[in-house]
Amino acid sequence: MEVVNCTNPQTKKRKKNPLPEGQFYYELGTCSKNNDLAGALALYETAVSQSLRLNHNHYNILIYLCSSSLPDLSSPEAGDAVENPAIDKGFSIYNQMLEKGINPTEATITAVSRLAAAKGDSDFAFELVKTMGKYNAVPRLRTCDPALFAFCHKMEAEKAYSVEDHMVSLGINLEESELSALLKVSVETGNQEKVYSYLHKLRNCVRCTSVKTSDIIESWFSSKLGSEVGCLNWDENRIKSIMLKNGGGFHGQGWLGKGKWVVSRSTVSSKGCCCNCGQRLDCVDIDRVETEKFAEMIASLAMKREAKSNFSDFQAWLDRNSNYVAIVDGANVALHQQNFADGGFSISQLEAVVKELYETSQRKWPLIILHNKRYRSLTANPSNRKILDWWRAQGALYTTPNGSNDDWYWLYAAVKLKCSLVTNDEMRDHIFEFLGSSFFLKWKERHQVHYTFVKSNLRLKMPPSYSLVIQESEKGSWHIPVEGEFADETSRKWLCVTR
Incomplete structure (x- = not known):
């Protein structure tokens, strides 16, 4: 059988002697893999001197490498203005990108927002996110994080809440790290309504809180303001009715009781009783609205x-x-x-x-x-x-x-x-x-x-006797499960918070 040589001589020649743009992109990719900012910037200077045409991928890699050399957004250093030549270089490359008429993508805005937050200009970081629409770019959770964490770190609570509102309006779901930061700024600025709200948002977001988040929660209940908020008189039957409607585990009607909180580390028995205060925790169900919605969804799909x-x-x-x-x-x-x-x-x-x-x-x-x-x-x-x-x-x-298909029938019922x-x-x-x-x-x-x-x-x-989730009782006490490796659930640590 005759073997046909399909190799294109021109292709072979191009591989041995790649065009400058191709060589630049290959070497830039290598710098990206190795997180080599210095090497990438040296390549960029050479590319500019040779008047090479760069596309949005090239600019994104360069700006990303500049931003990735900065402190982690959720670390204690985030939000403080830092002196780092990578920040100015990143902005310079970004401005060059705009001058060339190349529209930034979501990845570009995310990286530049990080640079702005690190520079101490969290307002600009948020402005970038709000104006992404003109580039037909859609924000993601990571895009909004720089402004949110920076505002929280600088105790600019109202601005942080504005970022959250913007995220919610875009359908972006916040995760524990974001809610934890918002909870912390609310605790430290004494916004008791927001503290209460974020405890419930955390409840819907995570099953167990991280140690870091549980420490923030404990700091609220140990504070002077935390002991002062609440009410002494409430309709117990109404609270019980609301909890039943909610599916158990919370009422969401605000702080109940007054006086100093007692925060203890506890465990929960296999029957769902707190080993510290004796309260029986709920096996939490979906609420009535969710139940009806769920049943309608099943019926619609089944039909x-x-x-x-x-x-x-x-x-x-x-x-x-x-x-x-x-x-x-x-x-x-x-x-x-x-x-x-x-x-x-x-x-x-x-x-x-x-x-x-x-x-x-x-x-x-x-x-x-x-x-x-x-x-x-x-x-x-x-x-x-x-x-x-x-x-x-x-x-x-x-x-x-x-x-x-009988599956639809037994599930719907x-x-x-x-x-x-x-x-x-x-x-x-x-x-x-x-x-x-x-x-x-x-x-x-x-x-x-x-x-x-x-x-x-x-x-x-049978279903578990209690749910692994933040729980608020009809008497105003709280139980917060904490992350960790345990031999079994009865060994898990909980924060037991009572008046």
Whole structure:
């Protein structure tokens, strides 16, 4: 077979003797990988002297290297004006970029904002972010951080709040480092309303606070102002009602009580009781608004994908039959550890789960969701038919129609009725991807019941007795979980804060 040489002589020649622009870009990339600012600036000076044409990638690399030589934004040094030749050089390159008519990108603005913050000009850093629209660049969290951290560091609280407002208006979600900085400036400037607000924002952002954040929280509760704020009289029934509506774990109605706070390091027992003050922590659920939104989302998706099965019929049936405290994913339970090759389906396993739920819920029947195709195959066996017919007579069985995916049915029922769901399905399949994770994971933690069969003996693993999240009690006390490596959750350190 003849071998054809496809190598282009011109290409080979170009590789041996690259054009100056190509050689510059290659060497600049090497400097970027090695974080070699001095080498990159030397290359830049050579490029300028040779009148090479630079594009936005070249400028971005150069400005980024200048900004990356500065202190970390969230470090104690951030926000102080520093003397660093890289700052002036970075601005010089940025101005050269603008003079050449090259529009900055989000990466450019982020790097220049860092330079401005390091120079002490946090106002300019924020102005850059606010005017990005004229370059058709969209800010990200990292783009806003320089101005936010700089304002917080300089105790310019109102300006820091303005940055946060701008971020929220753009749909940018703040993370713990940003909220921690805002919390600190609020503590140190004595803005008790903002402190309260950021504690709740942290609650929605993280499960456990970092040690750094927990220290800031402790400093507030140990302060003179912290002991002075609050009220002595409140409607306990109203607070309890609001907490129930919120899903437990917080009321959000402001500081309750007055007087000196006592901050202790504590642990929480397996039953959810604080080992210091004895308060029982909540297993936090999604609130009522989120629950309704979640149920509507599931129904909407199900009807798009279950058009042939008339999912709306199930919704109407569930409205008429809503007195359930548990939903059972019938196929998941009955097929657990069975031989799929033989079509194994253990009705006895399903029966054991149903019986256990019935006995432990003051003799209330759970709702078993089973696909009609599976139901019909099972009823060919007289003993199975007898059990299934008995469940149906008690209103404990709903069979989903042919062509349906029963996952939508048991999930919708559990969410709509706000009850437990018995399944080992971790709900990671493609159909659940549409639901997002904003409150799906919180809902799962509160409602999913796992199970095992050990030597044919059923063991139900109920949801945890409490949630690992900042909690505010109806009496005004607080419990804050702190990050760390522990042998088990009962060893985790919590801040227990009581009056």
